[in-house]
Amino acid sequence: MRLDVEGCAHLLHVSTGEVRDWIRRKEFAEPNGMAAGQPFWSERRVLRWLVRGDPAGGERVPIEYWPPAPQPAPYLGAETVHQVGVGLRWRTPQGVVYLFFHHQEWEHGTLELAQHRLAGQAAAIVKVDPDYSHDGPSLSAICPAAPQRVYWPSWTQLSQVLGGPIPFWPAGVRTADLITRWRPEAAPLVVPACPAVDVVPALRLAVAVEPGFIRDTLINMVQIIQQQATDAALLDLEMFQQRAEPRTYIIAAEPMATLSADRDDIPESQRRATWLELLSRSDTLTGQCVRLARRWDGGKDLPAPEVLRVDPEAPAAREWTARLVPCRRTAMFEMVDPEQEAAATLLDPLTDAPAARVGERIHAAIPHRLTTSAPLAEIILEEPIWVRTSDGVIFPAPRHPGFGIGWGNIGRGATALALLIHQLLHDITTVPQPPAGAPSGLLALTARPWPTGTVLTREQLQQALDTPREDI
Structure with a gap:
């Protein structure tokens, strides 16, 4: 975007006359060029000029415009910010940089909330987000003196501003305690990954019951959950190291190896x-x-x-x-x-x-299956959908976990219902499967916008199953 003198003044929050005085005294940034006989500047050039001439002005400028630090910025330790998280702090010529890592112990803090909490303390507030960009984790940041400006610097740019490598904790080993205790000279820690769910109740119950199948099942569940957390942390660490330049990071912690476990270890x-x-x-x-x-x-x-x-x-x-x-x-x-x-x-x-x-x-x-041996008699299209068997008994239609059933359009709900009907016609005690491979005739039937309360008889369902889709 091209900025004229007025645009530069607006960007810098000063008067047009002040910018003209800087230009007249040859103190202002060199223009990028001329247009219609008037000079113009890019935002990047003006902001870089501001920070070079007035380092304290960095609090109004995204860190991507800050000059690289000639030496590592002094580390000031961690600070816990209420409802935001643990912020790592470095002192730069532009002011204090706060770095927050996304992790599961946070109370869903936002940059705007951090800006409010750290007013007058931070020159830049940066948050490590859960996804990745081209050179490392995605970052979002805010200028405390210009809170309307959320921006997205790169991991490399942040490393240059801090004058050295940044500590990194893969997801699953990012705890407030570990982040608080980190020091630049600290060796990487090997720590157990934190599961996304609290497994303590299962462990407490496992040691409270007699040895046997209940204890074995609970321990197996905990082992699987722990292995999944470890695998997720290792994957996050691998993704990070594939993208980030080695000179830009220090691995602060890595997950401890755990015993492999599988659901099928228990029948x-x-x-x-x-x-x-x-x-x-x-x-x-x-x-x-x-x-x-x-x-x-x-x-x-x-x-x-x-x-x-x-x-x-x-x-x-x-x-x-x-x-x-x-x-x-x-x-x-x-x-x-x-x-x-x-x-x-x-x-x-x-x-x-x-x-x-x-x-x-x-x-x-x-229930995941119908507790009857009587054949399917009809499907009742209500919310929820019901199954009636030949002995006149009605049941809520079973469904595969994670997949709803429905009707009225060719979508996953209608597909799941068509597949369920196909299974129930052959085996009333079937366990529903993921919605894929539904017979086309039944899918055409369940995709129709039937009025709520419609009853589809076994004869209609069987006819749809036996009839090519285009004839339904």
Whole structure:
């Protein structure tokens, strides 16, 4: 962008007359060129001129325009900024630079909040973001004296401003304690990666139960979670080292090796038996483990992993609601009422799945398969979708964890429903699969904008399955 004299004055927050005086005394930046007989400047040239002539003016200038430091900037230690995080601090000729690392212990702090907290203390505030740019982690920054200007310097530019390498902690080993204790002369630490979920409840429960399948299943879950955290930290470290120039960084910490573990180390039948046993317990520690399982992988091994909000006044839902019975609260209700807001805790006696009346809705856990041997009779298109079997019993339609089912357009929901129908026509106890490879005739049927409450009979479903898509 070309700046005339007035534009330069606006950029520098001074009067036009002051800029003209600098030009007349030959104290101002050399113009980039002439246009219509008048000089013009680039923003980059003007800002570089400002910082070279007045280092203290750096607080109004993005650090990408600051001159490289001739020697390493003195490190001032770390400072904890309320609701932002731990900031590393360096003193440069332009002022103090604060560097914050994105990590899971933060309270979702923002640059704007940091600018407010550090008014008058920082010349530049920089945040290391979770993604990557061409030469290292992506950075976002703000000028404390010009808070409207959020900008994005490069990792290399920050290293040049600080006059040396910057410490780096890969995701998973970025804790407030480690960042606070770092010193430039410190050797890299080898530390266990921090899982994204709190595994302590599972460990406490594992040592509280008798040796056996429950303990083995819980320990296996913790080992897998820890291995996933370690793998994620190693991957982040690898990505960083592939992009950043070696002279621009110091590895402050790296993840400790952990034992490899896999879900299949424990048979599926044993995993499911573990959770059936645990869900019947009423202690709070087991409830915490249920929440842990749901946060980790959606509760894949729980007997009813999906939770839906049901309007009990809808026609099909009313029929299902009528068979629910009161039930004392156990760990299984952590799935449907983790905040303990329910006016009533209920049980579906045909599936043993929990339900909770919260306000005007019923929160229902949906089993991963139908507990019946009666063949499919019809599909009822309500919210949620229902399955009726040949003996007249109605069930919430099962679904694959992470994939909803629906109708009305050719999307993932209609695909998932078409595939589920195909499976249920052949095996009523099927476990839903990810939505891929649905028969075209059924997909054409589920993609139609049917009115809510439409009933699709087994004959209609079978005909759609047997009919080419273009004929539906």
